[in-house]
Amino acid sequence: MSVLLDMLRNASSEACSYALSQLIALTLFTVQLKNNILLLYPSDHNPLNTPPILPNEAKVFLGRACRMNNNDVEACWDVVKDLAWQGNEILDCIATDQAMNSTFAKHGGKLYRMSSICSLFPPTFFCINSGCKYVLNNTFRKLQTAVEHEAILYTSSVGPIPVQTHQFTCNGCGIVYHPDYFVQTIPGTNDRRRVYYNEDVVPQVLQVSTHHFVETSLVRMWRSNMLHAWVSASNTVKVYDSCWPEPWAPPDWTVSANLRYEYVYNGFKLLSLLEWHKSHLSILMVHPDTEISVIVRIPMQYQWQNKNQAIVLDDQ
Numbered sequence: 623m624s625v626l627l628d629m630l631r632n633a634s635s636e637a638c639s640y641a642l643s644q645l646i647a648l649t650l651f652t653v654q655l656k657n658n659i660l661l662l663y664p665s666d667h668n669p670l671n672t673p674p675i676l677p678n679e680a681k682v683f684l685g686r687a688c689r690m691n692n693n694d695v696e697a698c699w700d701v702v703k704d705l706a707w708q709g710n711e712i713l714d715c716i717a718t719d720q721a722m723n724s725t726f727a728k729h730g731g732k733l734y735r736m737s738s739i740c741s742l743f744p745p746t747f748f749c750i751n752s753g754c755k756y757v758l759n760n761t762f763r764k765l766q767t768a769v770e771h772e773a774i775l776y777t778s779s780v781g782p783i784p785v786q787t788h789q790f791t792c793n794g795c796g797i798v799y800h801p802d803y804f805v806q807t808i809p810g811t812n813d814r815r816r817v818y819y820n821e822d823v824v825p826q827v828l829q830v831s832t833h834h835f836v837e838t839s840l841v842r843m844w845r846s847n848m849l850h851a852w853v854s855a856s857n858t859v860k861v862y863d864s865c866w867p868e869p870w871a872p873p874d875w876t877v878s879a880n881l882r883y884e885y886v887y888n889g890f891k892l893l894s895l896l897e898w899h900k901s902h903l904s905i906l907m908v909h910p911d912t913e914i915s916v917i918v919r920i921p922m923q924y925q926w927q928n929k930n931q932a933i934v935l936d937d938q
């Protein structure tokens with residue numbers, strides 16, 4: 623290992639990191655493409671044996687994805703082929719999302735007090751308030767005052783999992799950054815408001831209750847089931863609960879997985895509101911104490927600056 627590290631150190635750092643990233647990417651891609659690679663080998667090839675050369679379509683794909691020419695792809699494959707094909711106890715730990723989570727639970731769970739490597743953070747390292755003194759002075763100070771909370775994330779692929787959520791407070795302006803929104807004081811007043819991030823896409827995770835979060839893709843499926851298959855929110859809960867066992871959590875975890883029909887409705891409403899605002903180039907802003915469940919029941923009252931920012935939906 624030390625010989626390899628010395629060789630890498632002696633190379634220029636930029637070229638070295640680029641080559642390393644190409645090797646890593648090619649290895650991980652080929653681990654995922656094993657069955658596709660085997661398809662193009664004749665029947666007398668033992669699938670357990672490392673293919674000596676890559677099929678042409680794999681070389682073209684890897685060349686484009688890893689930004690290498692054909693000769694470099696072949697040279698890299700020659701170096702990593704046995705590792706990619708046969709695996710080893712290190713690579714097997716990260717080859718899939720499930721493997722990575724298992725490895726983390728085994729070796730890092732107690733350290734981080736988490737059963738999954740997934741934890742929820744605000745989408746920014748820095749304050750994004752243009753009026754903040756840190757921003758005005760270009761200090762680029764990392765958001766430092768952090769608070770952790772225990773929570774449950776309802777996922778579509780592995781069921782409910784315990785996660786740590788983090789909120790950051792900017793010491794320059796007092797804005798509190800949460801995973802899918804921030805809370806700020808309205809300029810010129812003492813009132814606070816919750817502002818959902820104005821990003822190109824809806825966040826991947828939505829907070830539907832104080833300590834409960836749902837993957838947006840799952841909310842989208844629930845909403846589609848309600849609209850097209852008339853699945854009620856309570857039956858949505860029954861279906862989800864029947865698909866997944868009780869999640870493992872540290873013994874003293876304070877939040878338990880307990881999906882409620884209100885969370886389904888809250889996800890439905892929040893996702894629809896966020897999509898509506900995105901399509902109208904506006905930002906969803908509400909009073910910080912407003913429950914998601916009542917947002918759409920307040921006709922026109924949660925608008926803050928102009929009528930175009932408001933939406934009223936039927937309470938489905």
Ligand SMILES: [Zn+2]
Nearest residue numbers: 749754792795
């Ligand atoms: Zn700030």
